[in-house]
Amino acid sequence: MSQEDVLAVLRKSARNSPEDIARQLDMDTDEVEAVIEQLEDEGVIKGYQAILDRRKLDEEVVRAAVQLNVTLDRETGYEDIASRLAKFEMVDSLHLVSGDFDFLMEVEAGSMREVSQFISDKVAPVPEITQTITHYVMDSYKEQGILLGDGHDDDRLSISP
C-alpha cells in the first residue's frame, strides 16, 4: 500500500524530496527512501525526467509518430523486431498496438531530414518491416497528463470565508 502511495506522489511530481513524501503520506523518511530504492532496484521506476513545453525553447526539435507494419516468421517475433528498433537512441517510445498497424514508434531528432534518413536507412530496410507511415508532430497540447500552454491564473480572492 505504501508503495502505491509513494509512487502516486512521485508520479505527481518526482521532485518531491523523501522528507516531503514522508510528510504527505504520514510515513518515516527512512521508510520512504527504502520504498523508492526497492522500486528502483526492481526496475519499476525506470527514471525521472522533466516534462517540457518545447514551444518555449529556442532549439528546434522534430518529433514524429511512425506507424510500422511487420510480417512475422518462425524465427522472428514482435519482441525481436522491437528490441532491434528500441535500441536506436532516436526512438523515444515504442509500443505494439492493436488495429491497422503493428507498432507505434515515436522518434525525436534535430531536423526532418534526420528523421527521414533514420526511417529510410535504419527502419525501412529491416526485412520484417513491410510498411512505414511517418506522421510529423506539428504541435503538442498535453504531455504525460500535463496540459501545455500557459494555463490559467488563480483568480480566486486572496482571502475568502
Place this chain on the structure above:
Amino acid sequence: MKPANRVERVPPSGIRRFFELAEEQDDIISLGVGEPDFTAPWATREAAIASLEQGKTSYTANRGRRDLREAIGETVDQRYDLSYDPDEEVLVTAGASEAVDLAFRAFVDPGDTVAVAQPCYVSYVPGVQFAGGEVCPVPTRREDKFKLTREVLADAGADEAEMLVMCYPNNPTGATMTREELGEVAAFAREHDLTVVSDEIYAELSYEHEHTSIATLPGMRERTIVINGFSKAYAMTGLRLGYALAPAEATTAMNRVHQYTMLSAPTTAQYAALEGLASCDGVVDEMVTQYDRRRNLVLSRFEEMGIDCFRASGAFYAFPAAPWDDAEAFAEALIEEVNVAAVPGTAFGEGGNGHLRVSYATGMDDLKEALNRLEQFVDTHETNPKA
C-alpha cells in the same frame, strides 16, 4: 438612505481587513482561501457549456430540476445513508449559503434563540440576525479538538435555544465528528427539542473516518435540516449550487421563501451538478487524496516548527495556535514580512481566539513555499514580541 437597523447592527465580515492587507502585497501566497484551488471537473464545465448551446437558459422548477433532485437523493443515500424523497424533501438552492439562509428565515421567529457552534463560517451569525433571531454562541474548545460536546452546549446555555447550527467537517478548524461523538449532541438536541441545521458542505472531505450526518442518528431526521452542495467536493464555488435535505414540511417552508426570492437555483449550474454526480466520482476522489496529502504535509511541518496544532481531520483547513498571544498581530506581521496570508481565528467567532485558519486549498509548490516562509518567520521572531 438609511439601512434598516437589523442590517446596520451586523458588522462587516472580520476577514475584510485581512483581504485588504493581502491585496496590497505582491507575491503573496494565500493560505486564507476558503475555496478549492482545483477547477470544477472538465466534464461538469462541458455539461454546462452544452446546456447553454442547447439553449437551456430558462428557470427550472422552484425546487430544482427533478432529475438533479433524484440524483442528489441517490447520492446521499449511497454515501451517507441519508434517505430523502426527491419530490418533497430535496430543495436545490443557489449555493449552500442560500440553504442556510432559508433555514433561518423559515424557522427563526423574532426573539428566537439560535445556538451557533463556534468558531464557524462567517455567515451563520449574520443570517440569524437578519432573520430577527438572537444568537447564543457555543464556543468549542481546543482540548475537545473543536468538537461539539454536551458540556459546551450546556455551558453556553444552548438548552434554552430553539435551533442549533453546526458544521462538521468544520470551517475554520478542520475538525470532524464521529457517529459516536455526534450521539451526545443528538441526545442534547432531542432533550431540549432543538431544530438542528447541519451544514455538511465539507462531507466529502473527511480523512480519518467516514462522514456521518447527524440526521442519521435516532430521532434526528425529523428535527434536522441537512445542508450540502457542490462548492467544495466538486470545486464549483462560483457556480453557486447547494441543496437542503429535510422532512417535507421543512423544505416546503424553505421553498416558500426560496420561490419568492430566488425562484430557482442557476439552471446552468444544475446541469453541471447533474454531470458531476453522474460521472465525476473519480475526479472528486483524486482531489480528496491531494487534500489529504497536503493536510499531512502541513501538520508535519507545523510539528517540526513547534507550532501547536491539533490533528485536523476534515475540510481543507488546519487551525494551529498562533505562536503569539495576539493572533491578529501575528497574521498581520506574517503578511507584511513574508507575504503569507492566513486568517486569524477571531474572524470566525468565539473559540477561535489565539488561532489561525490555515487553508491548504493551495497547490503543493505554493504550499511548501508558504510553509518555508512561515518557518523562516517563526525562526526569526520571538514568541511574543513587545507591541
